[in-house]
Amino acid sequence: MFRKILVTAAMLAAFGHAYAAVDVNTANEDALRGIKGIGAAKAKAILDERAAHGPFKDPADLGARVKGLGGHTVERLQAEGLAVGPAGAATGAQTAAAGQTKGAPAAGNTQKSSATVAVKK
Template sequence: MFRKVLVTAAMLAAFGHAYAAVDVNTANEDALRGIKGIGPSKAKAILDERNAHGPFKDAADLGKRVKGMGGHTIERLQAEGLAIGPAGAAASTQVAAAATGKEPAATAAAGAAQKGAAAVAVKK
């Protein structure tokens, strides 16, 4: 019984953490500052670098391009909910879809394909 409660609590925590992810490539200053460990100056440095040289490819790219963002710092920020790179982009798309109640076309097509239905893209 205790094991079931523990597993349920862990699943709920993981589920909540997945929807709390902040993508470094799309977040504004307020969203970045919402991550524990990122203050106003670090958020500004991230945004300035992203605006000057484009999106971050991965954690190593973020570490190289933003002063003061070493490997351990980035790992800690990722544990706090910072998402970086392609995986982060997919997570933020799902979060945005959940928040607006709309499903992105790619996600809808993938879901339809998994169910065995034909997917048709409709342009609005």
């Protein structure tokens, strides 16, 4: 019986982690590429724009600043788990609180990590 409970808990944890939001303002290339519809070139464009001009304020800002990401595309990416702006920061904070580990990389760090860290301003 204990084994069944343990297996069920593990499956629920894996399922919840698979649908965790990816914050566009803190994600690395691997996390962005994990979103269906974002490939290597689009992830690089997002990271380059974020590095050059700072975090994205909202979905409209993301669509305006990154070539090839219009309003409908950004909406579709949000449905796939991409979080942008203040609402994305709240979702990212919940994800970070649930899975944050000691020594997690900072928002500007270029080390590869699967954790999402939200930064409040």
